[in-house]
Each structure stands twice: as C-alpha cells, then as structure tokens.
Amino acid sequence: MPNLRLARRVGRIQPSATLALTAKAKALKAEGKDIVALTAGEPDFETPMAIRQAAIDALQKGGVVGRYTPVAGMPDVIKAVADKFRRDNGLEYKPEQILLSCGAKHSIFNAIGALVDDGDEVIVPAPHWVSYPEMIRFFGGTPVVVDTSKTGFVLTAQQLKAAITPRTRLLIVNSPGNPTGAVWSGPAQQEIAAALQGTDIAVISDEIYEKLVYDGAHVSFAGLSADAYARTITVNGVAKAYAMTGWRIGYSAGPVAVIKAMNALQSHSTSNPATVAQIATLKALAQDPQELPSWRKQYAARRDRMVSGLNAAKGAKCACPGGAFYVFPDFSAWIGKRHGETLIKDDSTLCEVLLQNALVGGVPGSEFGAPGFVRFSYAASDTEITKAIERLQKFASELS
Ligand SMILES: Cc1ncc(COP(=O)(O)O)c(C=O)c1O
Structure with missing residues (x-):
C-alpha cells in the first residue's frame, strides 16, 4: 500500500x-x-420566485448559460454589483475592482490567499466566524484572536492597537457579525479606521449580513474615509440576504492590485462561478426582492x-x-x-x-x-x- x-x-x-x-x-x-x-x-x-424564474428563463434559452464567462463574472453582473455598492453603500468601484466568486466564503478565501504570507499575522476579533482562522492558517498566517466579549462584541481602537505588531498584514471586520449578530456602529468603525491610519494593514470587511439589520444601520468600512477605502476589500453575497445559500455567489470589491491577485488565484481553481447562478444574481441585485x-x-x-x-x-x-x-x-x-x-x-x-x-x-x-x-x-x-x-x-x- x-x-x-x-x-x-x-x-x-x-x-x-x-x-x-x-x-x-x-x-x-x-x-x-x-x-x-x-x-x-x-x-x-425559499429563494424568491422572480430570481428562480430568471434562472429558468436563461436555462430554457440556452446559449451563454451553458458557457464559461470571464473569471471575474459576466460584465452585466459586475455592473449590477457596482450599481449595488453605489446605491446601498455609497461606494464607487470600477469593473476591474470587482470579482464574483463561488460564495462569500470563496471571496474571503481568495482575499486571504492574495494577502497573507507565511508568518504574517491577521487580527481576528472574537467571537469570530469559524472559517477565518482556518483560512489564515491554511495560507501560512497566524490568526491573532482578540476577545471582544467584554466590550459588547465590538473591537475597540485600544484593543486593536495592542494587537498590532510589525507582522500584522490584515484585520477582519464582520458587521453584522456571525456568531454574535453584533452591528458595529459608524463611530466604532471610525475609531478602528483612525487607528489603522499610517499603517499598511489591509481590511477585509465581510458584509454578508448587511441586509439583516434590525437595530442601528449598516456601515461599510470602505465608506468611512479615502484611507479606509484604499485598504479595504469589501465582501458580500446573495446567500443570506436573498435566501440563496445554494446558488453559491459572493463578490468582492477593492484595490485593483488585490482584486487582480484574487482573480489570478480563482483563474487556477474554480474559474467563474456558475453562469446560471450569475444570471439569478443579476435579478437579485437589480432590486431587493419584495x-x-x-x-x-x-x-x-x-x-x-x-x-x-x-x-x-x-x-x-x-x-x-x-x-x-x-x-x-x-x-x-x-x-x-x-x-x-x-x-x-x-x-x-x-x-x-x-x-x-x-x-x-x-x-x-x-x-x-x-x-x-x-x-x-x-x-x-x-x-x-x-x-x-x-x-x-x-x-x-x-x-x-
Ligand atoms: C460571516 C460569514 N461570512 C461569510 C459566509 C459565507 O457565505 P457564502 O454562503 O456566501 O459563502 C458566512 C456563511 O455562513 C458567514 O457567516
């Protein structure tokens, strides 16, 4: 054997x-x-019928639905993502700053893969989504887990500053958060953005629960300032907002060089996410389902x-x-x-x-x-x- x-x-x-x-x-x-x-x-x-119908229509029509698309996604869907960021988050992204992937999990995997080298440290506020530390370790990095259970599940600037070392490459922000459901306010995120100024630390802002906010308002980290925008990869997707977990579409937007590296990684793993799921996403993003x-x-x-x-x-x-x-x-x-x-x-x-x-x-x-x-x-x-x-x-x- x-x-x-x-x-x-x-x-x-x-x-x-x-x-x-x-x-x-x-x-x-x-x-x-x-x-x-x-x-x-x-x-x-259930995934809204209008979204499923868009997929059914595309399948019946045939043609492009059975073909590869560009690695980053179909130009129409990329445009729909850019429109969504402008409409919902006040963020301007050019097409080359956007990448569609097979779920937000895949977007985050690509982003960590593009940013983290052996020995790099990534600050992960805890309680944290299970996959962040695993992905960081997979790529040779070290998760630096910072407990926020005594500060209302919100990372403070003081905690952040204490965790930064010369090896820190990346900070994960996840609001609303899994598992806590905590929504980080604008001022709380501003504090973090201010503490990062002058550093070369990137931020992944995982905003997959954006549409499920009951108290307070959603804040996109990249929208806080020009400095925050320049260091942030914003990740979102259709799974949680539109009851589309099985469709496997996530998307990221950020600095061109990072998105380009993520695209290269994806081009040698999954290529584009499923074309039929992209077409359903186009419908979902055009307007929030009723x-x-x-x-x-x-x-x-x-x-x-x-x-x-x-x-x-x-x-x-x-x-x-x-x-x-x-x-x-x-x-x-x-x-x-x-x-x-x-x-x-x-x-x-x-x-x-x-x-x-x-x-x-x-x-x-x-x-x-x-x-x-x-x-x-x-x-x-x-x-x-x-x-x-x-x-x-x-x-x-x-x-x-
Ligand atoms: C915080 C967080 N980020 C990302 C994801 C991944 O979402 P997707 O289903 O789009 O891969 C999840 C799913 O559980 C999540 O809870």
Missing part, C-alpha cells in the same frame, strides 16, 4: 464545526428524533422571542443582537453543573447534551473563540423556536 502523505498545510486546518454539527442534527432527525436544529447559518425562506422587508420583520420578531426566552432560562444571559439571524447566549453559569449523570464540563459537552437530551442543536462558542457561549440560529419556524425555548428552559431547570 502506498503511504500517501498529506500536505502540511491541510494538517493546519479543521473541518467546519458548524457544518459537522448541522450534519449530526440532520442525521438524528432522519432517525426520527424530533430535533430542533438551530445549527445552520441558512435562511429558512419579500425582504417581510423576512426582516419575521427575523426581528423571532430574535425578540429567542432573546427573552433565553433570558428567562435560569443562569443564561443573552444580549440582544442588532442583526444577522443568530443569538449568542452566555451559558457559562451552566458549565460545571450536571444534567442527570452527565457533567457539563465545557460548551462542547453542553451542545452534545442539548442535542441528545433536550433535542436542540446549537454550535459551541469555543468554535468561534468564545468558550461558555452557544450559537443558535433563529432562521427557523415559529413552532421550532417555541419548542427550542421550552426545551432550553426545561433543561436549565433540570441542572444541578
């Missing part, structure tokens, strides 16, 4: 915990267990129910997030307690026990750099949310 050696770079990364837990919850469901899976970061709504305001209202109502339901569970503390579709309760008071015979020694055990005994799926906070917390997605039906709250409150009352 040949001894197939794996590359060291893959040894540095872990598979996505969120996807693994989602699969586990699904498997238990398939076995007939009445699981409420609040694990996935995925809208529970369903969006109603979705936002439903998400906000679910958030309120989750937050008050969790705060009514003994020992749980849950901040009210301004955006995205996650709540991120602090369950540290539950750690060290027992449920039946089982000792809850950490948030991973807690999620195991919650899934097996309370039949509620959540993702351990330690996966996001925040031990003691658990992420629940409230992109779920009202019935599921009611069940989850009841079960979590009952679970809390059974702890000893």
Whole structure:
C-alpha cells in the first residue's frame, strides 16, 4: 500500500464545526428524533420566485448559460454589483475592482490567499466566524484572536492597537457579525479606521449580513474615509440576504492590485462561478426582492422571542443582537453543573447534551473563540423556536 502523505498545510486546518454539527442534527432527525436544529447559518425562506424564474428563463434559452464567462463574472453582473455598492453603500468601484466568486466564503478565501504570507499575522476579533482562522492558517498566517466579549462584541481602537505588531498584514471586520449578530456602529468603525491610519494593514470587511439589520444601520468600512477605502476589500453575497445559500455567489470589491491577485488565484481553481447562478444574481441585485422587508420583520420578531426566552432560562444571559439571524447566549453559569449523570464540563459537552437530551442543536462558542457561549440560529419556524425555548428552559431547570 502506498503511504500517501498529506500536505502540511491541510494538517493546519479543521473541518467546519458548524457544518459537522448541522450534519449530526440532520442525521438524528432522519432517525426520527424530533430535533430542533438551530445549527445552520441558512435562511429558512425559499429563494424568491422572480430570481428562480430568471434562472429558468436563461436555462430554457440556452446559449451563454451553458458557457464559461470571464473569471471575474459576466460584465452585466459586475455592473449590477457596482450599481449595488453605489446605491446601498455609497461606494464607487470600477469593473476591474470587482470579482464574483463561488460564495462569500470563496471571496474571503481568495482575499486571504492574495494577502497573507507565511508568518504574517491577521487580527481576528472574537467571537469570530469559524472559517477565518482556518483560512489564515491554511495560507501560512497566524490568526491573532482578540476577545471582544467584554466590550459588547465590538473591537475597540485600544484593543486593536495592542494587537498590532510589525507582522500584522490584515484585520477582519464582520458587521453584522456571525456568531454574535453584533452591528458595529459608524463611530466604532471610525475609531478602528483612525487607528489603522499610517499603517499598511489591509481590511477585509465581510458584509454578508448587511441586509439583516434590525437595530442601528449598516456601515461599510470602505465608506468611512479615502484611507479606509484604499485598504479595504469589501465582501458580500446573495446567500443570506436573498435566501440563496445554494446558488453559491459572493463578490468582492477593492484595490485593483488585490482584486487582480484574487482573480489570478480563482483563474487556477474554480474559474467563474456558475453562469446560471450569475444570471439569478443579476435579478437579485437589480432590486431587493419584495419579500425582504417581510423576512426582516419575521427575523426581528423571532430574535425578540429567542432573546427573552433565553433570558428567562435560569443562569443564561443573552444580549440582544442588532442583526444577522443568530443569538449568542452566555451559558457559562451552566458549565460545571450536571444534567442527570452527565457533567457539563465545557460548551462542547453542553451542545452534545442539548442535542441528545433536550433535542436542540446549537454550535459551541469555543468554535468561534468564545468558550461558555452557544450559537443558535433563529432562521427557523415559529413552532421550532417555541419548542427550542421550552426545551432550553426545561433543561436549565433540570441542572444541578
Ligand atoms: C460571516 C460569514 N461570512 C461569510 C459566509 C459565507 O457565505 P457564502 O454562503 O456566501 O459563502 C458566512 C456563511 O455562513 C458567514 O457567516
């Protein structure tokens, strides 16, 4: 038998915990267990019909839909992205500053690949999306994780300055954020932008939850100042805003040299994202679907129910997030307690026990750099949310 050696770079990364837990919850469901899976970061709504129809029409017409497009995407779709940035964010980007990719995850992968060398440091405010540190490590960089759990899940200029070293290449900004749902205000982002002035640090501003803001307003980092614009790669996509997770379209915009490098990387991996998905994106970006305001209202109502339901569970503390579709309760008071015979020694055990005994799926906070917390997605039906709250409150009352 040949001894197939794996590359060291893959040894540095872990598979996505969120996807693994989602699969586990699904498997238990398939076995007939009445699981409420609040694990996935995925809208529970259908992609709007008008968007699906644009894809259906293109498929029926044939021709370009079955062909490659330029690596960066079809010129019409690039223009639609530029129009979106101008309309929604007041940002001006030329076509050569824009790249479409196979999901925002791919956009971020390309951006980190284009910017991070062996030994470079990247500042990642925690709690953070699971993939940032893994991608950074894959490309040989070191994630410098900065805890924001004591500052309202917002990075302060002071924390940022303390984390910067001569090796710092990049800062990740993610507002509204996954897993916290925190929305960073304009002044908070201004403080960060000011602290970066005079440095050569790039910023990836991951704005994938932009359309899901319930309190406050979305702020694009690149729009803060000319200096911020010149150092920022703005990333967004259709997955969360338009219930299009399966279509796999993300896009990035930024300095020409960085986008060009990202394009080169993509040209040797996926080439263009699927043409039919680009055509659907053209429809989605032309105008926000009419369903969006109603979705936002439903998400906000679910958030309120989750937050008050969790705060009514003994020992749980849950901040009210301004955006995205996650709540991120602090369950540290539950750690060290027992449920039946089982000792809850950490948030991973807690999620195991919650899934097996309370039949509620959540993702351990330690996966996001925040031990003691658990992420629940409230992109779920009202019935599921009611069940989850009841079960979590009952679970809390059974702890000893
Ligand atoms: C913060 C954040 N960025 C990026 C992504 C990736 O989105 P996409 O589905 O477009 O790849 C996600 C998805 O979970 C996310 O939560």
